[in-house]
Amino acid sequence: MTLILASASPSRAAMLRSAGLEFSVQPARVDESEIKLALRAEGAAPSDAAMALAELKAQRVSPSADGDFVIAADQMLVCDGRWYDKPESLPAAREQLLALRGRTHELVSAVVLARGGGIIWRHVDVARMVMRNFSEDFLDAYLAQAGDGVLSSVGAYQLEGLGVQLFSRIQGDFFTILGLPLLPLLDILRENRVLRA
Numbered sequence: 001m002t003l004i005l006a007s008a009s010p011s012r013a014a015m016l017r018s019a020g021l022e023f024s025v026q027p028a029r030v031d032e033s034e035i036k037l038a039l040r041a042e043g044a045a046p047s048d049a050a051m052a053l054a055e056l057k058a059q060r061v062s063p064s065a066d067g068d069f070v071i072a073a074d075q076m077l078v079c080d081g082r083w084y085d086k087p088e089s090l091p092a093a094r095e096q097l098l099a100l101r102g103r104t105h106e107l108v109s110a111v112v113l114a115r116g117g118g119i120i121w122r123h124v125d126v127a128r129m130v131m132r133n134f135s136e137d138f139l140d141a142y143l144a145q146a147g148d149g150v151l152s153s154v155g156a157y158q159l160e161g162l163g164v165q166l167f168s169r170i171q172g173d174f175f176t177i178l179g180l181p182l183l184p185l186l187d188i189l190r191e192n193r194v195l196r197a
Contacts, residue, residue, distance in 0.1 A: 003194060006061040006072040010152070012180045016071075019182060021195070026065075028057035028072065033085070040083060046076040047124050049083075050110035055122070058114035069194055070114040075179040077154045079105035086154050090143055093156035097143075097166070100155070102133035107155070109176045111185055113192075121188045125181040127172025129155070134166060142166070154179075 005013060008027035016023055032053060039049040051074075058072035077084040079100055087093035106126050113121040134142075142162060143150065150156045150163075157163030159170075159177050175182035189195045 002065075002068040003189075004061060004065055004068050004070045006057045006070050009073075009179060011158075011178055012073060015175060015178060015180050015182055019186065021189075023071070026061050026070075028060040030056050030060060032074075036083065036085070046078045046083065046106070046108045047110065047126070050074045050076045050108045051112070051122060051124055054110040054112045055114075055119055058112045058119060059117065062114040063117040065115075067116055069189070069192065071111065071185065072114065073109065073111040073180050075110075075154055076108040077105055078108065079103055084154060087151055087156050089151070090148070093150045094139060094143055096156050097131075097139055098136075100131050101139075102131060104128055104130045105155070107172070107177055107179075109179055109181050111181050113185070113188055120192075123181055123184045123188075125173055125176040125184075127170065127177045129167060129172075129177070130169035131166055132168040138165075 003021060003023035005016060005023050005025050006028040013025060035053060036049060039052060053074035054072045058070050062070040084096060087096050106128055108126050110124040112119050146162050149158060157166050173181060190197045
């Protein structure tokens with residue numbers, strides 16, 4: 001059986017490769033901004049929004065996947081009720097990090113497994129991130145060194161790199177923070193005999 005990742009995320013692909021999975025990448029075409037706006041207007045919880053987006057991505061790819069298993073995921077960043085998206089520029093990243101500085105935010109990561117056009121498994125996990133009260137000099141040096149790589153992260157940081165220096169405390173699963181709750185996903189893949197038990 002073939003495994004398909006319905007995501008263009010290099011981070012998610014790297015996690016799966018590091019875990020020894022063989023898969024193809026087929027990003028789902030989904031207008032995430034429009035969907036998030038609609039869900040927010042309906043009063044959806046961040047976990048419901050992350051799950052809805054993950055399910056939609058899977059359902060876009062799965063019907064044409066010839067019975068293969070499709071993995072799709074999404075992540076939301078929430079701080080004091082505000083939803084954050086990936087920043088579009090380094091100045092936007094700076095503004096976002098200043099807004100998160102000294103505060104606690106949550107990363108909500110949802111993952112689904114689909115087959116034959118239907119969702120067969122879903123999981124959501126939350127990590128709590130406490131950002132330290134860093135100086136603006138530190139922030140400017142961080143952004144200069146990290147560069148455009150921060151634009152690929154919803155939080156404008158990559159915990160596996162320089163971004164770890166932004167934090168004073170982290171509560172939650174490392175893979176959830178990176179955007180893919182990997183251990184539960186590996187369990188369900190073993191249950192479905194995609195991986196050896």
